[in-house]
Amino acid sequence: MHVVLLGPPGAGKGTQAKLIEREWHVPHISTGDLLRAAVAERTALGMKAKAFMDRGELVPDDVVVRLLEGRIQAIDCRTGFLLDGFPRTVPQADVLDAMLSSQRRHIDHVISLEVDREELVRRLSGRRMCSACGNICHITLDPPAAPGVCDHCGGRLVQRADDNEDTVRARLRVYEEATAPLHDYYRARGLLRCVDGSGTVEQVLARVHLALDGRR
Numbered sequence: 001m002h003v004v005l006l007g008p009p010g011a012g013k014g015t016q017a018k019l020i021e022r023e024w025h026v027p028h029i030s031t032g033d034l035l036r037a038a039v040a041e042r043t044a045l046g047m048k049a050k051a052f053m054d055r056g057e058l059v060p061d062d063v064v065v066r067l068l069e070g071r072i073q074a075i076d077c078r079t080g081f082l083l084d085g086f087p088r089t090v091p092q093a094d095v096l097d098a099m100l101s102s103q104r105r106h107i108d109h110v111i112s113l114e115v116d117r118e119e120l121v122r123r124l125s126g127r128r129m130c131s132a133c134g135n136i137c138h139i140t141l142d143p144p145a146a147p148g149v150c151d152h153c154g155g156r157l158v159q160r161a162d163d164n165e166d167t168v169r170a171r172l173r174v175y176e177e178a179t180a181p182l183h184d185y186y187r188a189r190g191l192l193r194c195v196d197g198s199g200t201v202e203q204v205l206a207r208v209h210l211a212l213d214g215r216r
Contacts, residue, residue: 001026001080002105003212004087006182007113008175009168010123011197012204016113017084019205024212027076031085034067035059065095073103090181110186111211113197113204117172124168128157
């Protein structure tokens with residue numbers, strides 16, 4: 001089973017990806033994780049990516065594609081994978097299709113987690129990170145025992161710069177503009193499965209089950 005997981009920041013992709021990986025026995029491939037690992041290992045591609053990341057620029061598609069191509073050829077991906085973070089645009093989707101076609105493989109379905117914009121703003125702008133240990137909590141969904149203090153180590157809780165409300169709204173607009181054509185791309189191929197991402201983790205997973213069961 002080859003699955004692409006789409007969804008805006010704050011939709012819960014990471015949480016659902018872990019559950020899908022466990023229940024469907026396919027590796028979760030995050031392009032962000034691939035980039036960070038390549039940089040940490042100081043590979044040639046990693047150093048090329050680092051130059052862009054250090055400048056705050058997007059890593060070029062050719063670098064991401066080469067990393068991804070190597071990963072999906074690994075033994076654990078022979079029976080499928082769950083792709084998170086790629087593609088983000090129609091040109092990237094074309095590249096992915098060509099890459100898989102050369103291996104006589106194809107995407108089976110695309111799961112898009114759909115969450116109301118105001119709910120996403122509430123989720124993201126309420127996040128706080130411990131300045132000491134990096135633990136993440138939420139001021140309303142998972143509040144600390146003492147305001148502004150990390151439950152794990154007692155460190156000071158801070159809001160990341162990209163989690164303030166204005167930045168969150170800008171990030172969501174960028175996502176929507178970039179992915180609208182991508183939704184049309186996969187919808188036209190009969191692959192897009194839109195799943196309501198609101199509610200509990202268990203409720204969302206149950207909807208994912210309905211979208212995937214019988215299509216493996």
